[in-house]
Amino acid sequence: MEMPRVIFIEDEQCLRETYDITLKRAYGENRAFNFEFYSNPDEAVAEIRKFPFNVAIVFMDHHFRTDSDKLVLGSSYIKEIKKLNHHIEVIMISGDNSNESLQLWLKNGADKFIYKDSDSNLTKIQIFMNQALTTFNAKFGKILGNKRNATHAISESIRKLKIVSVAPQMETVAQLVLQSSKSNHSILLIGDTGTGKELIARAAHENSNRSKGVFKTIDCTQFKNSQIIQSELFGSEKGAFTGAEHKVGLLELASGGTLFIDEAHHLDSSAQAMFLRFLQERKVRRVGGSAETMVDVRLIFAAKPLLKEMVEKNEFLPDLYYRMNEIKIEIPSLKDREGDVEALCYFFINRENERNGSQKNLFPDTIRLLQKYNWPGNVRELENVIKKLCVLVQDSTILPEHVFKYGELKIDMSDDDVHMIKTFDELEREQKKQKIELIMRAYRIGNYNQAEAARILDIPRKTFANRVKALGIEQLMDKKIEEERNGSPNTKDALKKSWDVVKAFLD
Known part of the structure; x- marks a missing residue:
């Protein structure tokens, strides 16, 4: 079962063991998330890359020693992790409490930090974990549940057909195919282009008493000349028509x-x-012959839904239609198969990764976007889109913007407009929150001195003041500081409390 992951990247074995023992004691063996411990940051990032959307939080050591005794900074991996999934929280853990290290962490995008020499560092780890897991479950919990369903909810009947589907309609199709496969009756498969008619026809053959015999196919659209298609189906004698050979x-x-x-x-x-x-x-x-030969062959026909209409217009022989239609199985279009777009996305992306030796992932919003499309080309069209994205997208994570750039899909955004606006609003709120928290950390480390905070962030003091004002913190702070001043002679304490109010306001 796939669960949220909490990752520790620490090169000191004694600390890894301490974290492991302490946290297992705190959360028990039946916890709803997994711990992972790595001594090498490259190995850890490689594991995150395989599926970054079940990673809730990463605790990163400040310094690492490579096999060649080279010093590597943990903060240099933060951007790479955030690129895989910007929702992952990265917490720096270090014994270095210098302003230079803090500035480095903040610049590289660390969300929080913990000092190793603090008596409360294990408590802080648990607090940060709980917060990150709560946020993670709210955003990704349903997605992971859907992924588990998509990969484990395929019924035994559908597996026998060697197709991928979690839709109830396809379970009905599977039952019909398996029941009819034991007979010699003709089967008529009705479905639009790309719904998988040939896969289902092959499944009917492989689950029948004829499975040891051959399975032959013919596509009637490939033959414009009537004599040629008749020759393909029934054979021909040499000279039966221009260019005819014994066949x-x-x-x-x-x-x-x-x-x-x-x-x-x-x-x-x-x-x-x-x-x-x-x-x-x-x-x-x-064709061109007179002798007749008895043959024992099971026929499976496939046609588009317009066949019945052709019969009514006398464009197709009614007697032939009814003889083809001894057993009719209608295959639903992809847009009508609940849950199948998501299940097929996971299947195709995993298959492409295996074929190409790659580690591509679909961002959850990308799957939501693909679910909005009506897929006129059905499963075949979805398969081609995933193949194209795997080739053209250079990053390991396929985002919605990649679908718009490379997918060539005309997605009706009328139902999606509100969702996209909410997404952008959410992104802007997150960015604003990150900026405010960045200023708060620098201000606190700078002993609540504006000039020192600006120095830590490596920006001019005037720029610092302008950004505080632009983010709308100034008025809120002034109000809270004034309230605290009335009850406390210590302005610094009042300012610190005001920052705590701001943080509570943001959370």
């Missing part, structure tokens, strides 16, 4: 097995008549 047709070749006739609604009137005669007599007469 055994697919019906004979598939004897003892199954013949899948795709796009059957493209059969012309002559080919329809020959098929009707075959279904009545089960005999094959080659």
Whole structure:
């Protein structure tokens, strides 16, 4: 089962063991998240990259020694981790309490820090963990649950068809296929382009008593000439028509097995008549020949939903339609299959990673965006989009902006506008919160001196003051400071309390 991950990157074994023992004692063996401990930051980042969206928080040591005794700074990995998933909280843990180190952590995007020499550092670790896990579960808990469902909720019947689906409609299809596969009746598969008709036809063959026989296919759209398609199906004698050679047709070749006739609604009137005669007599007469041969072949036809309409307009022989339609199985379009876009996204991205030796991930908002599209090309179109994104997107994480750039999808945003606006608003709030917290940390470390805080952040004092004002902190602070001054002679204490009020306001 996939659960949130809490990652510690610490090169001192004694500390890793201390964290492990203390936290297991605090949270027990049945906790709803996993601990991971790494001594090497490169190894840890590689593991995060495999699936960054189940990582809630990373505790990072300040210094590491490589095998070649080279000093590496943990803060140099923060941006890489944030790039994989900017929601991951990164907490620096260090015995170095210098302003220079703090400035380095803040510049690289650390969310919080803990000093190793503090008596309360283990308590702080638990507090930060609890906060991060609460935030994580609110944002990603449902997504991880969906991913577990997508990968584990495929029924045994659907697995036998070797397709990917969690939709109830496809369970019905699977049951029909498995039940009909034991008979010799003709099957008519009705579905739009890309719904997987050939996969289902092959599954019907492989689960039948004919599974040891051959499975042959023909796409009726590939043959514009009536004589050629008849030759392909029934065979031909040399000289039967211009360019004709002695040829055994697919019906004979598939004897003892199954013949899948795709796009059957493209059969012309002559080919329809020959098929009707075959279904009545089960005999094959080659084009240009006179001898008839008995064949034992199971026929599976596939056509688009317009076939019934063609019958009503006398564009397709009614008798042939009803003989094809001994067992009819309708395959729903992808847009009508609840949960399948997400399940197929995970399946295709994992398959592409295996094929290419890559570690691509779909950002959760990307899956939500793909679910908004109506997929006229169905599963085949979704598969092609995922393949294209895996090739063209250079980053390990595929974002919604990549779908708009490379996907070539006309997504109707009318239902999505509110969602996207909320997303941007949320992003702006997060950025504002990060800026305010950055100023708060610098101000506190600078002993509540504005000039010192500006120096820590490496910006001019005037710029610091302008940013405080632009973020709307100034008035709130002044009001709280004044309130505290009335009850406390210590301005510094009042200012510190006002910052605590601001932080509480933000949280």
